[in-house]
Amino acid sequence: MTDAVDPPKARRPNTRLEEVARAAGVSKSTVSRVINGEPYVSSRAREAVHQAIGKLGYSPNQAARTLAGSRANCIALVVSEQGARVLADPFFAGVLRGVHAELAGKRVQLVLMMSKEGDEQDLVNYLCGGHVDGVLVISLHGQDPLPRTLADAGLPTVVGGRPLGAGGVPYVDSDNFNGAMEAARYLVSRGRKRIATIAGPRDMAVGMDRLSGWKRGLSQARLDTDLVAYGDFTPESGAAAMADLLKRAPDLDAVFVGADIMALGALQTLHAHGKKVPDDVAVVGFDDLMIASTAVPPLTTIRQDVEQLGRTMTWRLMAELAGEENLPPFLLLPTAMVTRSSA
Amino acid sequence: MTDAVDPPKARRPNTRLEEVARAAGVSKSTVSRVINGEPYVSSRAREAVHQAIGKLGYSPNQAARTLAGSRANCIALVVSEQGARVLADPFFAGVLRGVHAELAGKRVQLVLMMSKEGDEQDLVNYLCGGHVDGVLVISLHGQDPLPRTLADAGLPTVVGGRPLGAGGVPYVDSDNFNGAMEAARYLVSRGRKRIATIAGPRDMAVGMDRLSGWKRGLSQARLDTDLVAYGDFTPESGAAAMADLLKRAPDLDAVFVGADIMALGALQTLHAHGKKVPDDVAVVGFDDLMIASTAVPPLTTIRQDVEQLGRTMTWRLMAELAGEENLPPFLLLPTAMVTRSSA
DNA sequence: CCAAAACCTGGGAGCGCTCCCAGAACGTTC
DNA sequence: GAACGTTCTGGGAGCGCTCCCAGGTTTTGG
Numbered sequence: 053m054t055d056a057v058d059p060p061k062a063r064r065p066n067t068r069l070e071e072v073a074r075a076a077g078v079s080k081s082t083v084s085r086v087i088n089g090e091p092y093v094s095s096r097a098r099e100a101v102h103q104a105i106g107k108l109g110y111s112p113n114q115a116a117r118t119l120a121g122s123r124a125n126c127i128a129l130v131v132s133e134q135g136a137r138v139l140a141d142p143f144f145a146g147v148l149r150g151v152h153a154e155l156a157g158k159r160v161q162l163v164l165m166m167s168k169e170g171d172e173q174d175l176v177n178y179l180c181g182g183h184v185d186g187v188l189v190i191s192l193h194g195q196d197p198l199p200r201t202l203a204d205a206g207l208p209t210v211v212g213g214r215p216l217g218a219g220g221v222p223y224v225d226s227d228n229f230n231g232a233m234e235a236a237r238y239l240v241s242r243g244r245k246r247i248a249t250i251a252g253p254r255d256m257a258v259g260m261d262r263l264s265g266w267k268r269g270l271s272q273a274r275l276d277t278d279l280v281a282y283g284d285f286t287p288e289s290g291a292a293a294m295a296d297l298l299k300r301a302p303d304l305d306a307v308f309v310g311a312d313i314m315a316l317g318a319l320q321t322l323h324a325h326g327k328k329v330p331d332d333v334a335v336v337g338f339d340d341l342m343i344a345s346t347a348v349p350p351l352t353t354i355r356q357d358v359e360q361l362g363r364t365m366t367w368r369l370m371a372e373l374a375g376e377e378n379l380p381p382f383l384l385l386p387t388a389m390v391t392r393s394s395a
Numbered sequence: 396m397t398d399a400v401d402p403p404k405a406r407r408p409n410t411r412l413e414e415v416a417r418a419a420g421v422s423k424s425t426v427s428r429v430i431n432g433e434p435y436v437s438s439r440a441r442e443a444v445h446q447a448i449g450k451l452g453y454s455p456n457q458a459a460r461t462l463a464g465s466r467a468n469c470i471a472l473v474v475s476e477q478g479a480r481v482l483a484d485p486f487f488a489g490v491l492r493g494v495h496a497e498l499a500g501k502r503v504q505l506v507l508m509m510s511k512e513g514d515e516q517d518l519v520n521y522l523c524g525g526h527v528d529g530v531l532v533i534s535l536h537g538q539d540p541l542p543r544t545l546a547d548a549g550l551p552t553v554v555g556g557r558p559l560g561a562g563g564v565p566y567v568d569s570d571n572f573n574g575a576m577e578a579a580r581y582l583v584s585r586g587r588k589r590i591a592t593i594a595g596p597r598d599m600a601v602g603m604d605r606l607s608g609w610k611r612g613l614s615q616a617r618l619d620t621d622l623v624a625y626g627d628f629t630p631e632s633g634a635a636a637m638a639d640l641l642k643r644a645p646d647l648d649a650v651f652v653g654a655d656i657m658a659l660g661a662l663q664t665l666h667a668h669g670k671k672v673p674d675d676v677a678v679v680g681f682d683d684l685m686i687a688s689t690a691v692p693p694l695t696t697i698r699q700d701v702e703q704l705g706r707t708m709t710w711r712l713m714a715e716l717a718g719e720e721n722l723p724p725f726l727l728l729p730t731a732m733v734t735r736s737s738a
Numbered sequence: 739c740c741a742a743a744a745c746c747t748g749g750g751a752g753c754g755c756t757c758c759c760a761g762a763a764c765g766t767t768c
Numbered sequence: 769g770a771a772c773g774t775t776c777t778g779g780g781a782g783c784g785c786t787c788c789c790a791g792g793t794t795t796t797g798g
Contacts, residue, residue, distance in 0.1 A: 066525055068754060079778045084756065092776055111524035115467065116754035118458035119783045141488035141685075152509050162507050163469075166495050181454035182409055287689045316689040323691065342484075346630040346659040348666065348691040411784060422748045427786060435746055459784035462753045 067110040075104035087112060114161070126161045127369060128184045130175070130198070132191045142341050143358055147190055147212060150362020158370065160185075167198065180205045186369045188212065194255040210369045212361055214257040214382070222372075224364045224383045226356035228261035228338075229268070231387030235308045235336045235354050236269025238389060244306035244334055248279035250293040250318060252310045262310040262338060279304060283314045290314025294321035305333055306395065312337040312344045312353055319347060319394075334395035350392035360385055410453040418447035430455060457504070461526075469504040470712060471527045473518070473541070475534045485684050486701055490533055490555060493705020501713065503528075510541065523548045529712045531555065537598035553712045555704055557600040557725070565715075567708045567726045569699035571604035571681075572611070574730030578651045578679040578697050579612025581732060587649035587677055591622035593636040593661060595653045605653040605681060622647060626657045633657025637664035648676055649738065655680040655687045655696055662690060662737070677738035693735035703728055 073083045078097050085093050086101040104110070118124045129151060131144065155162060163184065167175050179187055179202060186208035189199050195217030202209045203221045211223035239247050249266045252259025259282075267277045281296045283289030290309060294317065297304060309315035315337035319329060327333045329349055337344055340355035364383055371379055416426045421440050428436050429444040447453070461467045472494060474487065498505060506527065510518050522530055522545060529551035532542050538560030545552045546564045554566035582590050592609045595602025602625075610620045624639045626632030633652060637660065640647060652658035658680035662672060670676045672692055680687055683698035707726055714722055 066523075070754080080755085081757085081778055081780095082776085085777090088756085092774090094776060097776085109520060111520040113462070113524065113754050114526050115458045115461035116783090117756075119456070119462050119785085120754075120756040121783085122756090124458070142484045145484035145488050148507070149509075152507070156511060164491070164495070164505050164507050168499060177452060177454040180409075181456065183457050287685065313685075316686065320689060320691070342630065342656075343659065343686050346663060348663070413784080423785085424748055424750095424787085425746085428747090431786085435744090437746065440746085456784055459753090460786075462755085463784075463786040464753085465786090 066113070067108045069110070069112065072101065072104045072108060072110050075108060076100040123185045123373075124183055125159055126163060126184050127155075127186045127188060127366075127373075128163050128165055128179060129188045129190070130165045130167060130179070131189075132167050132193060132196065132198075134191075134193060143339075144191070146358030147362035147365075150359035150364075151188065151366045152362075153359070154363040154366035154370070160370075172198070176201055176205075180207055186210070186373050188365050188369060189215075190365075192216070192218075192256070193253075208369060208372045210365045210372075212365050214261065216255070216257050220381075222368060222379070222381050224361060224368060224385065225257075225261075226358075226361060227384040227387055228258055228356075229265040231338065231354040231356065232262040232265025232308065232310070233269040234265075234387070234389055235338070236266045237273070238352075239306045239308065239334055239336060239395060240269065240273040240275065242306075242334065242395065245275065246279070246301060246304045247275060247306040247308065248281070248297045248301065248304045250281050250283050250290055250297070250307060250309045250314055252282070252314075253284050254282065259310060266308050266310075283311075283317075285311050285313055287313055287317035287320075290317030291321045292317070294318035295325075298322075298325055298327075306335070307333060308336045308338075310338050312339045312341045312347075312351060315351055315353070315394075316343065316347060319351075330393065330395050336395045340390050344390070345392065347394070349394050352392045352395040353390050355388045355390050357385060409456070410451045412453070412455065415444065415447045415451060415453050418451060419443040466528045466716075467526055468502055469506060469527050470498075470529045470531060470709075470716075471506050471508050471522060472531045472533070473508045473510060473522070474532075475510045475536060475539065475541075477534075477536060486682075487534070489701030490705035490708075493702035493707075494531065494709045495705075496702070497706040497709035497713070503713075515541070519544055519548075523550055529553070529716050531708050531712060532558075533708075535559070535561075535599075536596075551712060551715045553708045553715075555708050557604065559598070559600050563724075565711060565722070565724050567704060567711060567728070568600075568604075569701075569704060570727040570730055571601055571699075572608040574681065574697040574699065575605040575608025575651065575653070576612040577608075577730070577732055578681070579609045580616070581695075582649045582651065582677055582679060582738060583612065583616040583618065585649075585677065585738065588618065589622070589644060589647045590618060590649040590651065591624070591640045591644065591647045593624050593626050593633055593640070593650060593652045593657055595625070595657075596627050597625065602653060609651050609653075626654075626660075628654050628656055630656055630660035630663075633660030634664045635660070637661035638668075641665075641668055641670075649678070650676060651679045651681075653681050655682045655684045655690075655694060658694055658696070658737075659686065659690060662694075673736065673738050679738045683733050687733070688735065690737070692737050695735045695738040696733050698731045698733050700728060 069080055069083050073080045082097050083101050086098050187202055188210055190212035192215050199209050199211050199215055199218040199221040209221055211221055214223055214225045251263040270277045279297055279301055281293035283293045309318050315335055322329055322333055329335050337351045337353035340353045344351040344353045412423055412426050416423045425440050426444050429441050530545055531553055533555035535558050542552050542554050542558050542561040542564040552564055554564055557566055557568045594606040613620045622640055622644055624636035626636045652661050658678060665672055665676055672678055680694045680696035683696045687694040687696045
């Protein structure tokens with residue numbers, strides 16, 4: 053004795069491909085072909101399907117596509133949380149904007165993941181679990197093995213910022229070396245003789261590359277490269293490093309700070325020590341954050357295009373996913389000097 | 396005449412639930428129950444499954460879960476791109492961090508979407524297409540109908556920042572009104588008499604709420620509330636607004652700027668006009684960005700906890716998804732005055 | 739001591755799509 | 769006009785999971 057018709061199963065939230073097929077008077081297969089832009093579909097059928105899709109407001113179910121097909125139509129952006137904090141917000145937001153801009157129009161979703169302490173294995177499991185087609189990694193600290201692990205697992209991976217411990221994994225970075233060298237040369241050209249630097253942390257390539265560039269710029273001019281202090285990409289660390297430098301060399305007349313955010317702190321310290329910028333001490337930063345132009349005095353700096361970095365990483369990854377061959381193993385984006393009044 | 400066995404179908408990237416079941420000596424159903432933390436599983440079976448999962452490095456296929464089950468285990472964070480630019484990076488990055496922190500441990504993915512001009516329909520289709528369980532929306536401008544549309548479609552939605560055109564959609568916001576009022580009262584208590592304000596854009600609630608709070612604070616002290624200028628959350632607009640105010644009231648002795656980022660510009664203008672801060676003109680900002688403390692002079696400001704905003708939005712959404720009843724329709728987060736030297 | 743309730747377990751039908759295969763409707767060529 | 773492409777089309781078998789159902793095993797209670 054069965055009851056009458058059963059309404060409980062009334063869960064039909066969305067249009068399905070089959071309904072589109074019926075509305076267009078074709079088969080599921082044909083609709084699928086149209087959606088995926090495959091050839092071998094008559095223009096008549098194609099037209100009918102497009103009409104039906106429009107009328108029904110159909111949006112294909114990603115989960116089903118992923119399950120049935122082989123790709124997830126989805127890439128991950130992985131940020132080491134610690135790194136996100138250290139490298140400061142604007143960097144991250146800029147990259148994100150670039151990634152998104154490059155993804156526009158492509159039917160690819162972006163999922164965001166932050167690696168947490170102790171969570172690494174879960175992260176790797178998830179990423180390698182076929183849930184994403186590729187991975188973008190940024191804010192690497194030290195010898196983080198993540199990119200290597202992912203690449204070894206056969207997952208297309210692109211790193212933002214030269215990774216220290218992941219030889220062979222493709223990366224995109226700003227040309228920190230040449231940017232820093234340009235800054236150093238500029239200071240030399242303005243007649244500065246005793247030029248210091250505040251570098252980023254020793255376990256990040258971005259810090260080391262800018263330091264190397266500064267060294268090269270100075271040594272080409274036969275100047276000493278002994279005035280090096282280190283910070284961690286915070287204003288406070290910049291202030292402390294500046295104080296240290298001033299103590300070691302009260303006669304310094306210029307400083308290249310490897311990040312605008314630290315330059316802000318350095319500027320405060322100089323001010324507190326009664327040093328006029330740029331008359332007594334010239335200051336050049338790096339990054340060209342929005343705040344560089346509103347610093348007092350407005351900061352001369354090396355601009356890096358962070359949004360472009362995000363775009364380029366994404367382009368590189370998508371190209372690899374599209375099966376392109378002979379892609380460059382790494383890409384360096386040019387920097388540009390922005391002259392304001394601090395140097 | 397068929398060929399011998401066919402190896403072409405050799406795509407077996409990951410462990411499947413069934414293999415775990417076999418390894419643990421139980422059925423698929425039981426493994427599924429363990430994974431989903433359901434009751435009615437013997438501890439012996441549970442143990443065996445956990446062991447098998449650990450040994451095989453199994454990670455469930457999200458696509459399949461989504462397809463078979465009813466939820467996507469995934470929420471979207473939608474940012475209006477224009478808004479992201481205007482409200483400036485730190486806001487966005489902070490919210491994101493909060494969202495992520497709150498999601499930690501929950502098996503929920505975050506997909507990021509930026510609404511682009513003309514893309515709205517696609518966005519709505521996608522979001523309502525069952526690909527996500529809920530939506531977080533931030534950076535709303537004007538009367539954006541998006542939250543209303545989503546909510547009407549039955550999709551759980553939480554807005555960050557009071558939405559102007561979406562009555563009834565739950566939201567979380569900093570208590571801009573009271574924060575601004577506190578700023579105004581503080582200036583009054585310091586003996587300032589001619590107090591101006593630089594407000595945010597008229598089509599954003601955050602701008603209007605801070606303006607209202609400032610007005611209330613002044614009118615309670617029976618002071619004039621006529622010195623209002625508007626900016627758009629950029630340093631340049633802050634500088635221009637300050638210049639305008641100075642022209643209209645050369646005797647003004649205090650200004651409440653509705654965003655630190657604009658305060659930076661205002662500070663520049665005041666400096667250029669030879670006004671000493673805080674002696675001639677006291678300045679109070681809003682937000683307490685990292686740069687507030689490195690401004691010259693360091694900025695007195697109203698702190699809002701942006702990360703907490705992200706956390707709270709996420710908590711509210713997850714609570715709704717968990718079926719909790721009688722949730723508050725909106726939540727206001729307290730602000731705090733941070734006294735530095737600009738006022 | 740036996741019925742009812744509370745626990746556990748496995749089987750199997752889909753979820754909505756893609757992709758393979760077989761075949762129809764056309765030419766085109768010898 | 770038979771034999772062959774080439775273009776188009778539909779049918780249907782899964783993808784890996786969840787969830788319902790049916791049944792088995794224990795515990796409880798009168």
